[in-house]
Amino acid sequence: MMFRHVSSRLLSRSLRRSLATEVAAEGGADEAFVTAWKKTIANIEPPKTPLSYMKTRPPTPPTIPTKLTVNFVLPYASQLANKEVDMVIVPATTGQMGILPGHVATIAELKPGLMTVHEGNDIKKYFVSSGFAFVHANSIADIIAIEAVPIEQVDQAVVQKSLAEVTQKLSSASTDLEKAEAQIGVDVLSALNFAVSG
Template identity: 50%
Template sequence: MYRHASRLLIRSSSSSASGGRAGGGGGGARAAFSTDVPAPATEDTGFVEAWRKVAPSLEPPKTPSAFMKPRPPTPSSIPSKLTVNFVLPYQSEISNKEVDMVIIPATTGQMGVLPGHVATIAELKPGLLSVHEGMSLVQKGLADFTQKLNSATTDLEKAEAQIGVDVHSALNAALTG
């Protein structure tokens, strides 16, 4: 009985969306996509009313809009600090720490992450993860040359940027001990 009720609901909603024509008829109805903005809850009231007419003893099913949360607003400016969480399987080493830069060992080389860094997927390699709380001149230079190395297009640009990364890494290691 309930399968029949759901079939009737689907049939009635699809025929009303297609303008009552058999086969859809292309009456201006378009398919919904997962990237569309979720519909407000008021549009679900028609479905709930139809459900209560067909199956008054059953609670109506939840629609996707009941589970979707509104997307958080996108910040208009680059944040000044980077929030870091470093979690191991058995404990949390760093939790919600505000830092200026994190240097991560990746298979493509050292990757410096600054506030406002673009989302990146990279294969990590075993190595030392550096968390920097203060931005000194040497660390800014390292971040600049790391960015130049990643965006270099010619061999000359890559060589110059790699020299800059090596020099600033050595200076940073000497200063931090």
């Protein structure tokens, strides 16, 4: 907000256009932005861009690698870090999505469901509540989930009991808020029940 306020006061409309045009013409990289900024506003340090806070990703390889590198993180922990696997299947909102090495760059929203990580004959299963999968062109997948638990740690009897309780709450809900909260519970617990029983 501060940057927009300062830049709009300091730059005329034509200077803003030329700054944007120069950066776009040079590919939009941080260096191009800084160069264009310094040409236009020499007495103010340029703001940091998101690229300055990110680690450099390896380039897209000329051939498809044999392994997919996966980072699977939660807000409070990292489940997998730079783990090389054969395939990951995530519960995208559009359906189950398999991610293999060489997958096209994609961003997918996750819904409650089963995520599987395949490494040879070993398959690790997690239940994820929601989140996003970011698949990069260089065969790296970053999967960010709000909550996740290894499926073997889930007690099916507890899930079924909880599902019955929230289903009852849904049928007896009187306000829109109660109905929405109960519906979320039914959706998540139904998906969890399906994951542990299948």
